[in-house]
Amino acid sequence: MTTLVQPAPAAVTTEPRNAWGAVFALARLEGRRLLLSIPVLVAFAVYIAWIVWHTLDSYHGFPALQDADRDTQSTPLLVGLAVMLSVNQAVLRSRRRDTERHFAVLPVNTWRRTVAHVLSVVPAVLLTAVCVGVQFGWEALKPGAVGHGSLGELAVGPLTVLVCGALGVLMARVLKSTFVGPMLVVFLLFFFVLGASPQDGEGTRWLNPVVGEGSSKTLPSDLLGRPAAWHALYLLGLGLTLGALAVLAGGGRRVRTCYAALGAALSLLLAGAFGQSGGTPASLTAAREKATLNPEQTCEQRGGSTYCAFPEWEPRIGTWAEVVDGVQGLAGGTAKDQKLLVRQRVEARYGLSSDGALETLDAPNEVTVGTRWGGPRVPEFSSAVAAVLVAGSEQEGTSMCDGRVVTVMWISLGWQDKPIDELRNVRLDDSISGSAIVLQPTSAISMSAAQTDVVRTLLTRPRAEVTALVKKHWKELTAPGITTARAAELVGVKGITEKNGCEE
Amino acid sequence: MTSTVSASGLSLHYGGTRALDEVSLRLTPGVTGLIGPNGAGKTTLLRVLATAVPPQRGEFTVLGHDPGSLRGRQEVRRRLGYLPQTPGFHPDFTAFEFVDYVAILKELNQRSARHGEVRRVLDEVGLGEVRGRKIKKLSGGMRQRVALAAALVGDPGFLVLDEPTVGLDPEQRMRFRELIAQAGEGRTVLLSTHQTEDVAMLCHRVLVMAGGRIHFDGTPAELAAQAAGRVWSSAERAPHAKAGWRTGTGTFRNVGDPPPGAELLEPTLEDGYLLTLDGYGMAVTA
Numbered sequence: 001m002t003t004l005v006q007p008a009p010a011a012v013t014t015e016p017r018n019a020w021g022a023v024f025a026l027a028r029l030e031g032r033r034l035l036l037s038i039p040v041l042v043a044f045a046v047y048i049a050w051i052v053w054h055t056l057d058s059y060h061g062f063p064a065l066q067d068a069d070r071d072t073q074s075t076p077l078l079v080g081l082a083v084m085l086s087v088n089q090a091v092l093r094s095r096r097r098d099t100e101r102h103f104a105v106l107p108v109n110t111w112r113r114t115v116a117h118v119l120s121v122v123p124a125v126l127l128t129a130v131c132v133g134v135q136f137g138w139e140a141l142k143p144g145a146v147g148h149g150s151l152g153e154l155a156v157g158p159l160t161v162l163v164c165g166a167l168g169v170l171m172a173r174v175l176k177s178t179f180v181g182p183m184l185v186v187f188l189l190f191f192f193v194l195g196a197s198p199q200d201g202e203g204t205r206w207l208n209p210v211v212g213e214g215s216s217k218t219l220p221s222d223l224l225g226r227p228a229a230w231h232a233l234y235l236l237g238l239g240l241t242l243g244a245l246a247v248l249a250g251g252g253r254r255v256r257t258c259y260a261a262l263g264a265a266l267s268l269l270l271a272g273a274f275g276q277s278g279g280t281p282a283s284l285t286a287a288r289e290k291a292t293l294n295p296e297q298t299c300e301q302r303g304g305s306t307y308c309a310f311p312e313w314e315p316r317i318g319t320w321a322e323v324v325d326g327v328q329g330l331a332g333g334t335a336k337d338q339k340l341l342v343r344q345r346v347e348a349r350y351g352l353s354s355d356g357a358l359e360t361l362d363a364p365n366e367v368t369v370g371t372r373w374g375g376p377r378v379p380e381f382s383s384a385v386a387a388v389l390v391a392g393s394e395q396e397g398t399s400m401c402d403g404r405v406v407t408v409m410w411i412s413l414g415w416q417d418k419p420i421d422e423l424r425n426v427r428l429d430d431s432i433s434g435s436a437i438v439l440q441p442t443s444a445i446s447m448s449a450a451q452t453d454v455v456r457t458l459l460t461r462p463r464a465e466v467t468a469l470v471k472k473h474w475k476e477l478t479a480p481g482i483t484t485a486r487a488a489e490l491v492g493v494k495g496i497t498e499k500n501g502c503e504e
Numbered sequence: 505m506t507s508t509v510s511a512s513g514l515s516l517h518y519g520g521t522r523a524l525d526e527v528s529l530r531l532t533p534g535v536t537g538l539i540g541p542n543g544a545g546k547t548t549l550l551r552v553l554a555t556a557v558p559p560q561r562g563e564f565t566v567l568g569h570d571p572g573s574l575r576g577r578q579e580v581r582r583r584l585g586y587l588p589q590t591p592g593f594h595p596d597f598t599a600f601e602f603v604d605y606v607a608i609l610k611e612l613n614q615r616s617a618r619h620g621e622v623r624r625v626l627d628e629v630g631l632g633e634v635r636g637r638k639i640k641k642l643s644g645g646m647r648q649r650v651a652l653a654a655a656l657v658g659d660p661g662f663l664v665l666d667e668p669t670v671g672l673d674p675e676q677r678m679r680f681r682e683l684i685a686q687a688g689e690g691r692t693v694l695l696s697t698h699q700t701e702d703v704a705m706l707c708h709r710v711l712v713m714a715g716g717r718i719h720f721d722g723t724p725a726e727l728a729a730q731a732a733g734r735v736w737s738s739a740e741r742a743p744h745a746k747a748g749w750r751t752g753t754g755t756f757r758n759v760g761d762p763p764p765g766a767e768l769l770e771p772t773l774e775d776g777y778l779l780t781l782d783g784y785g786m787a788v789t790a
Binding site: 018019021022024025026029093094097098099100101102103104105106107108113 | 554555556578581582584586587588590591592593594595604605606608609610611612613615618651654
């Protein structure tokens, strides 16, 4: 085309103009509007309220950080859905409000505006990251915290928000309908929240943003076998790929940079997807086997007993020793000075896919302690210690059902601050009357209704008085075959006629 | 005067319809009026010059930049202010936010300078006091002024206004004319309108368009002069007049070929416009 005439000077603004500068300025403006949109505000309010409510008493104050990091992953999905909905509506705003005819002749064209919309999600992503950081930091600062979190696991929440936001932009550019955003939110809610989260093959389940586990057990962090970093890379790649596709759909098809960005994003996506689909390496299987059957642990002497823990749990040894001291303080005979070997054990062979039970130890004076602590785990360990002190070994202790159960439960609970509450906690049905199963780290013992009555009565009496009687009659109270009635009589509880709790 | 916008042979067909047919023009600083009947191609011409649609044939430059190339188009857009016919708004934005949004899309990136510019144009269109009010709470006239502010932000060298006074009451229209006149000082304004009064009051030049072609290009006085000797008064409706209507005095004002001895009247721009269209075979309605 030829220039026909010499132009007159244009009216000029002194400010230098730059297309990318405008994209970032627009992204800032849209990002601020996105954060202040009603769905996103509500989602963040609910999310923050959930963090406070959940973290106040999570893990009973004794979190393992390799579990706590995964706790940060699901709830950001709520923020993600709100972001998806709001950013979708924001992209469609100019179409809905008929400003497109005007904006189409402005220097920042549609594909650059799409880039700005994708970038506008970033403040919500960062705010989610702050929330994740606060939640995890709160857990980490709890005095009972042990273990190590993973940056990869912590990145899942914010990256889920990124993926949702990019999907919202893409949907707006491809389908251009204001109904698609809400419909997509409803579909994803059903998919993720109402149980459609696939528990299928190891490879495919990692295609979901948030990958849960079938087990609630706690493993040492090096035995988890979750490809967290690869998954974070996969989510980052997925978010960027969706964003790049949105930009292409928004008019960037003739811009080489857009294809380069799509190529880079796809590379990240494929690298992450490939990396996370590797399955369980042989070295991890061997390490899990070893940790289950013959673990390498640090052992420490406390009082007369030895405590062996996985390295990450060393800070817990003092807490375990307090329990052992408390139980032995109420025991009589040789039990009060019995040297125990407290071994931390874990069934790691199945990873986190199932809750495998630990077998009881048959070696004398060895007690199992698990990898979780706080809440009911304390009286469970306490009753295991008591059972070993009374019966000699875990295996003997868990098969016990005679009157010795009274002694076991008294020395297990009598030293604690709120023994009746702990009695409730340690019983499977949370009751303090009738027969029930008492949980222990490896197995359980059963309490008959009469034994429960005796123990409950003892727990309401002055501790010194009961302790004196128990110590006085220790030998008879811990003799195999003692009836519940006789045990009750020895500790001064009347009206118990049951001969043997095993018959119930 | 030096041209700021030059076009030669612009053509654009939609199916079998010639929306633009070999349109050539040269615009100079000041307000140029573009008038014509519905379907004349005014909006299409404006959209082509505003780079919204490329012409199928022909070439044009705006302020020395050729929008045929990507870079040239970008340069034109950086110097362009566009007020579309029935502009859209984001009702949940305040007036300030909306103009600020447009300012960003015009690559005014530096926040404080941009905000200063937004305040300036809102003050210029008389909306300084209500800049914090949401657009959905503004009257139709105020919204139209927001649209003008959005067109003016960034101090564009070429302003394209597509029927900006449609739907405004007389007072608002007067206010708007004032703003357009002010905007035309030092920049090139192309004003499409159905209101010949707007052209008469604002424009130093007028283009009459019909059937995708420009049929007249001159000053408003020259357009009015097209009807010199062809407007007369009569007691009854003249049967051969192209158009005729009873005036407030009870006599008929006729446009066309007057009979001998007719009482000739001073022609207006509207008379010239009607006869220009008639001369090119366009229907004249009165």
